């Protein structure tokens with residue numbers, strides 16, 4: 001199927017044209033990051049308004065770059081949730097309207113299942129596999145048995161990894177979102193320079209906690225106010241990055257051993273992180289299992305990733321009904337209950 005995919009769950013207006021859930025013909029991402037940076041975080045009302053402004057131009061550009069017309073599109077895949085309700089509504093309403101006007105089906109997709117299946121746009125993976133999703137809103141370990149069949153093994157009990165990066169960056173005086181900048185500075189720092197905690201490392205669960213780590217960084221900065229803006233900041237960033245990677249790698253290793261998984265997929269914006277990519281590569285080599293981490297442009301929010309599960313649902317008669325609405329919160333484990 002030739003699908004149009006649409007994503008507007010947070011601060012990126014994105015559209016893509018994808019053939020058979022595998023081949024990207026175009027992928028357009030219009031980011032609002034610069035607008036929200038002024039406020040130190042995403043402002044929901046501004047996000048919705050900006051999506052409204054950008055949705056039609058972004059869809060037109062996706063069709064144009066793919067060299068197809070709206071009449072060639074056979075179905076639409078769109079983020080139904082989770083995310084900011086007002087932002088989700090813009091993309092979801094556009095998808096519904098296109099589906100109604102063109103008399104084609106549409107599929108409402110979970111944003112995180114999109115992130116997980118971004119890896120399939122490079123190389124499909126055999127089921128079952130383990131997925132570590134690390135983004136601004138999620139730090140979750142899932143057992144993936146098939147499209148729509150997800151079981152949560154562990155999750156953050158407070159901040160997500162990306163949120164911890166962004167809040168720590170703010171403490172260090174960096175612009176929002178500061179995850180990538182901490183990563184850049186970390187690459188030239190000494191990861192053993194500052195002792196920081198590894199929350200929940202030995203609690204026996206597969207859950208994560210990052211708020212204490214961010215607080216420890218805040219306390220370090222309070223004791224050493226000269227650190228922000230000095231060369232020592234690279235050491236602090238490297239130490240922070242090592243603490244995050246230690247916890248993510250340790251819990252992922254436990255999950256692999258507990259499930260006997262033969263393949264790991266790492267997904268979400270924080271999967272761009274250089275330290276995490278290197279760490280997961282070493283872990284999977286040690287355990288002799290397969291690893292997929294998409295290229296950075298497919299780790300962050302984009303629409304092409306939604307076309308992979310979207311194509312599966314639409315090809316298997318699992319289209320969404322026009323009565324369906326967006327959902328700001330949505331438990332991944334509940335999706336399998338909707339499947340035949």
Ligand code: KG4
Pocket residue numbers: 010134135136137138161162163165166177178179180181183268269270271272273274299300301
């Ligand atoms: O998946 P994503 O684009 O949006 C959400 O669904 O949340 O993830 C965005 C998050 C932000 O917190 C951002 O700071 C973080 O991913 N991020 C990084 C890096 N690149 C993006 N965090 C650490 N290192 C990076 N290189």
Ligand code: ZN
Pocket residue numbers: 111115135136268269300301
């Ligand atoms: Zn995302």
